[in-house]
Amino acid sequence: MYTITKRMEVSGAHFLHLDYESKCSHLHGHNWIITVTCQRETLDSNGMVVDFTKIKETVNQLDHVLINDVIGNLNPTAENMAKWICDRIPYCVKVSVEETEGNVAIYEK
Ligand SMILES: Nc1nc2c(c(=O)[nH]1)N=C([C@H](O)[C@H](O)COP(=O)(O)OP(=O)(O)OP(=O)(O)O)CN2
Numbered sequence: 001m002y003t004i005t006k007r008m009e010v011s012g013a014h015f016l017h018l019d020y021e022s023k024c025s026h027l028h029g030h031n032w033i034i035t036v037t038c039q040r041e042t043l044d045s046n047g048m049v050v051d052f053t054k055i056k057e058t059v060n061q062l063d064h065v066l067i068n069d070v071i072g073n074l075n076p077t078a079e080n081m082a083k084w085i086c087d088r089i090p091y092c093v094k095v096s097v098e099e100t101e102g103n104v105a106i107y108e109k
């Protein structure tokens with residue numbers, strides 16, 4: 001089995017829809033640290049699991065934007081962002097989204 005990981009940082013803004021009072025319901029920003037893991041038993045004809053550049057293109061859709069506008073009807077929590085990313089990258093098995101230091105959400109297939 002081949003495994004690759006790519007770690008990236010995206011800067012953006014979001015606000016959460018919550019059923020309780022929270023500062024997080026107000027527009028605010030983060031520098032999210034996103035780590036994508038892809039796994040594949042055999043490499044493609046280029047000798048890759050997935051091109052790191054393709055992974056970056058997907059994750060960059062969340063860079064310098066209002067995340068709420070990009071991920072549609074999903075509440076832009078770190079959990080939902082992790083799944084949104086994983087669903088769009090071939091052979092992705094795991095995405096970790098670190099929202100602030102010590103606050104990490106992981107989605108695994
Ligand atoms: N399970 C989750 N809980 C929270 C999420 C999330 O995505 N998943 N997101 C938020 C907010 O986005 C908020 O900005 C971060 O929360 P908070 O813990 O308050 O942030 P800090 O650790 O930076 O705390 P400070 O005291 O503001 O420094 C909330 N919860």
Ligand SMILES: [Zn+2]
Pocket residue numbers: 014024028029030
């Ligand atoms: Zn936030």
